[in-house]
Structures are given as structure tokens and as C-alpha cells.
Amino acid sequence: MKDKNLGIVETKYFNFAEPPxxxxxxxxxxxxxxxxxxxxxxxxxxxxxxxxxxxxAFSGDAHAAGYHKGDDKPGxxxxxxxxxxxxxxxxxxxxCANVLGGCSGTTGPSSVNPKTGKPYGLDxxxxxxxxxVKAQSKLIEHLEIEKxxxxxxxxxxxxxxxxxxIKHPDKIKSAIIVxxxxxxxxxxxxxxxxxxxSIISDPAWNGGxxxxxxxxxxxxxxxxxxxxxxxxxDRSMMEKFGxxxxxxxxxxxxxxxxxxxxxxxxxxxxxxxxxxxxSYLYITKAxxxxxxxxxxxxxxxxxxxxxxxxxxxFKSDWLYxxxxxxxxxxxxxxxxxxxxxxxxxxxxxxxxxxxEIDEETQLIKHFLEKVVQAG
Amino acid sequence: MKDKNLGIVETKYFNFAEPPxxxxxxxxxxxxxxxxxxxxxxxxxxxxxxxxxxxxAFSGDAHAAGYHKGDDKPGxxxxxxxxxxxxxxxxxxxxCANVLGGCSGTTGPSSVNPKTGKPYGLDxxxxxxxxxVKAQSKLIEHLEIEKxxxxxxxxxxxxxxxxxxIKHPDKIKSAIIVxxxxxxxxxxxxxxxxxxxSIISDPAWNGGxxxxxxxxxxxxxxxxxxxxxxxxxDRSMMEKFGxxxxxxxxxxxxxxxxxxxxxxxxxxxxxxxxxxxxSYLYITKAxxxxxxxxxxxxxxxxxxxxxxxxxxxFKSDWLYxxxxxxxxxxxxxxxxxxxxxxxxxxxxxxxxxxxEIDEETQLIKHFLEKVVQAG
Numbered sequence: 176m177k178d179k180n181l182g183i184v185e186t187k188y189f190n191f192a193e194p195p196x197x198x199x200x201x202x203x204x205x206x207x208x209x210x211x212x213x214x215x216x217x218x219x220x221x222x223x224x225x226x227x228x229x230x231x232a233f234s235g236d237a238h239a240a241g242y243h244k245g246d247d248k249p250g251x252x253x254x255x256x257x258x259x260x261x262x263x264x265x266x267x268x269x270x271c272a273n274v275l276g277g278c279s280g281t282t283g284p285s286s287v288n289p290k291t292g293k294p295y296g297l298d299x300x301x302x303x304x305x306x307x308v309k310a311q312s313k314l315i316e317h318l319e320i321e322k323x324x325x326x327x328x329x330x331x332x333x334x335x336x337x338x339x340x341i342k343h344p345d346k347i348k349s350a351i352i353v354x355x356x357x358x359x360x361x362x363x364x365x366x367x368x369x370x371x372x373s374i375i376s377d378p379a380w381n382g383g384x385x386x387x388x389x390x391x392x393x394x395x396x397x398x399x400x401x402x403x404x405x406x407x408x409d410r411s412m413m414e415k416f417g418x419x420x421x422x423x424x425x426x427x428x429x430x431x432x433x434x435x436x437x438x439x440x441x442x443x444x445x446x447x448x449x450x451x452x453x454s455y456l457y458i459t460k461a462x463x464x465x466x467x468x469x470x471x472x473x474x475x476x477x478x479x480x481x482x483x484x485x486x487x488x489f490k491s492d493w494l495y496x497x498x499x500x501x502x503x504x505x506x507x508x509x510x511x512x513x514x515x516x517x518x519x520x521x522x523x524x525x526x527x528x529x530x531e532i533d534e535e536t537q538l539i540k541h542f543l544e545k546v547v548q549a550g
Numbered sequence: 551m552k553d554k555n556l557g558i559v560e561t562k563y564f565n566f567a568e569p570p571x572x573x574x575x576x577x578x579x580x581x582x583x584x585x586x587x588x589x590x591x592x593x594x595x596x597x598x599x600x601x602x603x604x605x606x607a608f609s610g611d612a613h614a615a616g617y618h619k620g621d622d623k624p625g626x627x628x629x630x631x632x633x634x635x636x637x638x639x640x641x642x643x644x645x646c647a648n649v650l651g652g653c654s655g656t657t658g659p660s661s662v663n664p665k666t667g668k669p670y671g672l673d674x675x676x677x678x679x680x681x682x683v684k685a686q687s688k689l690i691e692h693l694e695i696e697k698x699x700x701x702x703x704x705x706x707x708x709x710x711x712x713x714x715x716i717k718h719p720d721k722i723k724s725a726i727i728v729x730x731x732x733x734x735x736x737x738x739x740x741x742x743x744x745x746x747x748s749i750i751s752d753p754a755w756n757g758g759x760x761x762x763x764x765x766x767x768x769x770x771x772x773x774x775x776x777x778x779x780x781x782x783x784d785r786s787m788m789e790k791f792g793x794x795x796x797x798x799x800x801x802x803x804x805x806x807x808x809x810x811x812x813x814x815x816x817x818x819x820x821x822x823x824x825x826x827x828x829s830y831l832y833i834t835k836a837x838x839x840x841x842x843x844x845x846x847x848x849x850x851x852x853x854x855x856x857x858x859x860x861x862x863x864f865k866s867d868w869l870y871x872x873x874x875x876x877x878x879x880x881x882x883x884x885x886x887x888x889x890x891x892x893x894x895x896x897x898x899x900x901x902x903x904x905x906e907i908d909e910e911t912q913l914i915k916h917f918l919e920k921v922v923q924a925g
Contacts, residue, residue: 361787361810393751412736429831435736456804
């Protein structure tokens with residue numbers, strides 16, 4: 176159904192925090208100038224009330240839907256964004272921005288530090304989920320949108336939606352939080368730390384100073400391999416790969432040739448082509464340190480919030496298990512927020528938020544209609 | 551209750567496959583001479599009918615119980631082996647041997663290759679779970695034990711017990727298979743492959759040729775960090791560490807100081823002191839390639855087996871989930887084997903087989919009494 180797609184789209188760039196007006200980060204450090212890479216699909220209505228912000232997961236980017244010129248593959252949530260889709264571009268003006276600290280157009284550790292004329296590397300300041308959202312809010316201001324119809328995202332994108340709900344409750348009418356958490360559990364932190372150590376142990380990482388030379392490709396690929404295990408479920412791996420062996424030439428004496436091994440290597444080496452190792456470090460640190468409740472009771476931070484909330488979880492998601500979604504739901508309900516929760520039956524694990532399109536579409540469509548109707 | 555312990559124990563060594571009588575491996579390759587490091591606790595009775603073989607997990611060794619002279623810590627299953635314990639050394643003669651391919655006294659890749667006078671490294675042949683068991687069976691023959699009362703082990707130890715049941719059914723009266731599987735799932739293989747790639751990506755690994763020089767400590771430690779995540783459960787990590795931060799000095803800019811991170815680093819660097827990276831590669835490959843059913847229906851391989859079987863699983867064990875234990879149980883029952891199964895409530899994850907001592911003790915004690923009574 177190509178005709179139901181957005182066709183060719185382009186990434187745009189918004190610059191702010193130009194000297195001397197730097198952005199103050201949550202840590203107190205200052206950063207500027209900042210570029211935010213973003214894409215926009217559909218049309219902003221005259222009242223500027225139909226804008227939807229999609230917040231991406233850890234390794235996502237601004238290219239959420241449609242095709243970049245010459246590309247075979249569409250944006251990462253194309254099945255959800257477009258004419259007649261969940262985020263219906265016939266009705267809504269859909270935005271997605273690459274996060275601060277990222278490596279797909281928005282200012283991050285691989286960007287040039289104006290003070291040195293060289294990439295920041297580890298001179299880039301530590302950033303937080305709230306900082307990412309602060310940068311997004313500058314974009315929304317720039318677009319003269321007073322209130323977003325919704326902020327929607329999965330995984331780290333859900334944390335950003337939660338941050339919008341807590342830090343900018345008057346600027347959103349609703350939030351859709353998919354397969355996410357108030358804060359990372361020690362198990363989630365542990366997997367991230369393994370990824371970080373994998374990168375840092377790669378001699379090519381070189382203290383973060385590798386731009387223009389050999390990159391820590393081995394470490395970054397290994398980090399991604401671990402990630403992909405956590406994105407799938409035991410069952411989805413069994414269904415997709417079983418113990419099938421496919422000879423792709425002996426990678427090393429101990430590689431058993433199982434398809435699951437080939438898959439992980441393939442995903443690892445593909446990731447290296449599009450992602451920056453330092454961004455991996457900065458962003459996972461931001462996720463691990465995020466605690467929406469700020470050490471308090473989350474519901475206290477949410478009292479008085481008018482926005483509606485939808486929370487979605489997936490049955491086989493063991494990286495962001497259902498109990499974490501239910502903690503969000505509980506805090507919202509205790510705060511008196513109009514909150515709806517749905518657990519979607521799925522065997523896909525955490526990846527389900529990218530794959531369980533039919534149910535997600537129905538749930539999100541109806542939710543957004545309700546938000547629009549409430550005015 | 552020091553008086554209920556075994557006190558000081560010593561590792562013994564059994565040599566076999568002396569030239570020209572090499573051991574034929576499952577692959578067809580030959581290996582010899584072979585040393586098997588083992589320990590023995592309790593006394594063999596006159597009829598030689600009270601011998602129990604404990605088979606160790608992936609990173610275990612022959613030192614299952616008691617104290618080595620000067621050590622503060624006892625063997626890895628000391629809580630289960632000793633006077634009055636599950637494997638009651640007042641009644642049973644308990645043996646445990648380091649596996650073939652290991653690095654704690656039994657011949658493995660770090661052993662000297664008699665043909666070159668240098669450590670084998672990658673010249674060591676690939677070995678299998680059945681090969682490990684074949685080496686154990688030589689030790690049992692040497693000790694003039696015709697029939698073992700039981701073979702008992704957890705995780706990879708359970709695979710060895712299963713191998714005894716299939717390959718040497720007439721040499722055992724029973725098998726106790728704890729937290730194990732007929733074969734690894736793709737998820738289990740995936741985690742092992744991550745560990746292998748971690749080691750192989752460490753430049754110090756040097757194609758397996760690092761003995762006497764710098765060892766691939768970073769890669770091996772990282773592999774172990776991943777392992778430890780899979781040995782615990784989400785809940786046990788939450789209970790043990792939560793999101794507590796303990797400042798141990800900044801390890802790297804992106805280390806968040808969470809206790810779970812410190813714990814993983816500690817376990818990783820400790821492991822490096824006692825384990826050989828090449829053994830890690832050979833043994834995980836043996837585990838991943840093991841398929842007790844040999845691509846058939848396991849019950850067909852078990853028909854006619856007289857040995858009794860006990861299978862134990864742990865509720866929170868997501869690395870070797872209950873369904874894998876139940877597959878073993880089903881195959882045994884279909885084959886007409888007297889089989890008992892118990893799922894133990896535990897929050898400890900896969901580590902539970904080392905920690906849930908009380909229930910394991912009761913279950914194993916009663917099972918062994920039944921085996922003895924059956925004669």
C-alpha cells in the first residue's frame with residue numbers, strides 16, 4: 176500500500192542556544208549552539224492544535240516515517256505514521272526529533288565543539304532525559320506550537336513522554352508511554368553497563384577520541400549484540416532461528432554457525448555503520464540515571480496534571496516488563512490523571528512496540544480521537 | 551557448624567590415555583595423555599555401591615566441598631556435600647572431577663601439548679559434553695566403581711548427568727538434573743556467543759596464544775559480567791542492589807556508580823584470576839552444540855533405561871527456564887523412566903541451584919534414599 180505512505184521526506188534542522196545564550200543542562204553545565212534534527216509529516220492546522228511529537232528509542236533518530244531519497248527502507252515507525260495510520264498524517268502534524276547527545280543530526284559528542292573546532296568527544300557534557308526534552312521543547316516553541324496533542328514514544332521514547340508529562344504538563348494534552356519505565360531496574364542498568372564496558376574496552380575507543388580515525392567498531396558491535404538479545408524474547412528467537420545452522424564461513428573456531436549467531440553479528444556490524452560509540456555511552460548513561468520520580472513518589476509530581484495518559488506494555492517484553500508500566504499507571508491514577516493501560520499479547524519481546532502494529536494502531540487511534548474530542 | 555563440614559580436602563589427579571592409547575573424542579579427533587583432576591569425600595563402601603558423581607557447571611571445578619589448606623572459602627557446593635548434608639558423606643562416597651577442556655587441573659587448552667612442549671591454545675581439539683562424560687567414566691572405571699549411585703549436577707552439570715543417562719545407562723542407578731536443558735535455546739546460545747566475541751575481540755587474546763604473556767583479561771571479565779546478569783533474576787538484583795549508589799571512585803565517565811555495576815565489575819575481575827579464556831571458548835561451544843536428543847526424539851534414546859531420574863527447576867530461572875526441565879521430564883516419562891520433577895519457588899534466578907539449599911537438600915536426600923532402597 177505504497178499510496179498510504181508518506182513518500183519522500185527530508186530531515187530539517189533547527190538551531191538554537193546560539194552564543195551567548197547557551198542551554199542550561201540539568202547538571203548545571205551549559206551547552207550551545209545546539210542543532211536539533213527533526214522531521215515533520217502532515218500539516219499543522221491553523222489553530223496549531225494538531226501537532227504530535229514522536230520521541231524515539233535509544234538508537235532511533237528523527238527519521239520516523241517516509242523515505243529518504245534513494246533509500247529502500249522507510250523510517251523506523253513508518254508502519255505507525257502516515258495517511259490513515261495510527262498517527263494519521265491526514266489529521267495530525269507529526270514531528271520527530273533526534274535526541275540531544277545523538278548522532279543523527281542533533282548536537283552530540285560527534286558534533287564539532289565550536290571552542291576547539293574539533294568533535295566534542297568526552298568534552299561533551301553529560302546529558303539527561305529531561306535535557307533531551309528541554310531541547311525538544313525549544314523546537315516546539317520555535318514552531319509556535321503552544322500545546323502538543325500528544326507526545327508518544329516507546330522505551331527511552333516513553334521516558335521522554337513521561338518527562339514531558341512531569342516537566343511540561345501545560346504544553347501537552349496527552350502522553351502515550353509504550354514499553355517504558357519510571358526508572359531503570361538494576362538488570363536494565365547491568366545490560367547497559369555491559370554495553371558501555373564493551374565500547375570502552377575496545378582500544379580503538381581511545382578515551383572517546385577516535386573521530387577521523389579507527390572507530391571502536393568491535394566494541395560497539397558487541398554492545399549492540401547484547402542489546403538485540405534483550406530486545407527479543409526467548410520465544411521469538413526460537414520461532415525465528417531455532418537451532419538452525421547456516422554456514423556463512425567460519426567466523427572463528429568457536430562460532431557454531433547457528434543462525435542466531437549470524438543474526439547478532441549482522442545486527443552488530445550494521446549498527447556500527449550508523450551509530451556513534453560515544454553517543455551510545457552518553458545516551459545509556461542518561462537512561463540509567465533517569466528517575467522520573469526524582470526519588471519521591473511519582474504521583475506527587477503529577478498532581479494537577481490535566482493531560483490524559485495511555486500506557487502500553489507487551490506480554491513477552493522482559494527488558495521493560497509489564498510491572499514497570501503498571502508503576503507508571505498507578506502513579507498517574509493516584510495523581511487523578513485520566514489514564515488507560517493495555518497489555519498487548521505478543522511474543523516479540525521489547526521489539527514488539529515496533530512490530531505489533533495492528534493493536535497499537537487501534538489503541539492509539541481511539542485514544543487520540545478521545546483527546547481531540549476532549550478539546 | 552564447622553563440625554558438619556569436611557575440613558581440609560585435597561585435589562587428586564588421574565592420568566589416562568597415555569601414548570599410544572589416546573582418547574577418541576566425539577569429533578573423531580584423538581587426545582592424550584589426559585589428566586583428570588578430582589576430589590573425593592567420604593568413604594567408598596566394600597561393595598563399591600555408594601559412589602556419587604557431582605558434575606560441575608560451566609565455570610565450576612573439582613573442588614566441590616571442604617576447604618583447601620589455607621583457604622577461607624569452601625568448595626562451590628559445600629552446603630550440599632558433607633556429613634549429614636544432601637550428599638551425605640557419612641553414607642556416600644562423593645566424587646567431583648574438573649571437566650575436560652577446563653582449567654583447574656584437568657587437561658584443557660592451557661595444558662602443555664606434549665607434541666610441542668607448549669600450551670595447546672587453539673591446537674586443543676573441540677570437545678563435547680559427551681567427551682567430558684567419557685573422561686569421567688574412565689575415572690570411575692579406574693576407581694573400580696561399576697555403578698554410580700547417582701550423577702548429579704546443575705546447569706552444564708545437568709547436561710553431563712543427562713549424557714551419563716543416555717551414553718552410560720548401565721553405569722548409573724540414577725541421575726539428578728538441576729536447572730538444565732536437553733539443548734540450548736537460541737537465547738542461551740546468543741548469550742554464550744556474546745561472551746565468546748568479547749574474549750576474541752580482546753587484542754590480548756591473540757588467536758588463543760597468550761600463555762606466559764598478557765591475558766585477555768578485559769574480554770574475559772566482560773564475558774563474565776554478561777554471565778552474571780543471566781545467573782540472577784530481575785527481582786534478586788532489585789533486592790540485592792536496587793538503584794543504590796556506592797562511590798568506589800569513578801571507573802569511567804559513564805559508570806553511574808550503581809552497586810550493580812560495581813558488583814559486575816568485581817565478579818568480572820575476580821573470575822579472570824581463576825579462569826582461562828580459551829577454556830571459556832571451548833566449554834561454551836561444547837554446551838551450545840550439545841543436543842541430548844541428537845536431533846531425534848529424546849525418549850527414543852532413553853527407552854529401556856533402568857535408572858531413576860530427578861529433575862529440578864527454579865521458578866525465577868530465566869536462563870534455563872522451567873519448560874526446558876519439563877522437556878527432560880517428559881522425554882524420561884515417555885521412555886518409561888521412573889522420574890520425579892519439582893519446581894522450587896525461588897527468586898534467585900539460575901544461581902538458585904547454588905543457593906536454595908534447604909529444599910534441594912530435602913528433595914535430594916529422599917530421592918537418594920529411594921534409590922538406595924530400590925537396590
